[in-house]
Amino acid sequence: MPLAMPILAGPGAISSIIVFAESHDEIGIAHKLLVLGVAASIAIYIYVTFRLAAMSDRLFNDNVVLIVNRVMGLIIAAIAFEFLLDGFAEHFPGIETIHDHEGH
Template sequence: MSQTEFAVNFFVALFALLDPVGNVPLFAAATAGAKSKDRAWIALYIALFAFGFLTFFYFSGLSLLEFFGISLPAFRIAGGVILFLLGLEMARDDFTSTFAEAADAPNGTGRAYARKRFERMIVPFAMPLLIGPGAISSVVIYASQARQFGLQGAFVGVGVIGAVAVATLLSFLATPILSRILGRIGLSIVVRVLGLILCALAVQFILAGFAESTSGFIRPSIANPYGH
């Protein structure tokens, strides 16, 4: 595999796992009431967080999990539990209210407001919704593949992570357009539907985690129904 193939495969996999376009409605709900400029700052903070967090795991990888004695299946199960709780809030239309205090708490405006609101969104929006166990494990796997390219492989990997972070920023900057198209009622419907999907995805994470950590407890066709 050439460096170009590695970069393309890494970008496609990571972009699909973060799915910034699919998370735009959730970002719109999480930043409801924020001004366009403040929302842009929040989007920038999230993109920088994604870049820094994934880059950290790209270089530390399994070493960090091994240090704390955490397996990837355990991390997947924990992420699934958090996602399930988030999905329930969304399905019950409590998702926006989860971030309501963040809209009122900051007294300042601009970057100070955006920074405080972003701090409220790190969990569960930035992680594990945007950056889940799948994204982290993929970064670790591709980091191991990049070793064959030496130092250039490390730079290519960081470049790919940066490109995905930029794509995430651009996707979230387009939130006002989507908000105008859907309106308040349409956005609420989308969030409820996505909440149901997230609950199912969370259960799938948990099943996959149990399947990886046990033998014969979960059928492979249930843990990985579509073979990828």
């Protein structure tokens, strides 16, 4: 078993495909072929994306990669901080977050 398969398609995705493929028995083989086609198209998309990412490695030098890594780390830290604030707001009703004002 290749290591990338469980990372790309975890147990949730695999079980969702199995349940979705078996959920419409009245349609029959056409539905299962459709699900297979969707899964195959996603696999091809991921393959092309990985090949392009491997080729783009030659386009960027080490400084560009370092800058992109730091910016992405900053974005992930901001998202994590937002999750923390939302969690605190759920447990302490006196705290308001930006999500308290959206759509209410």
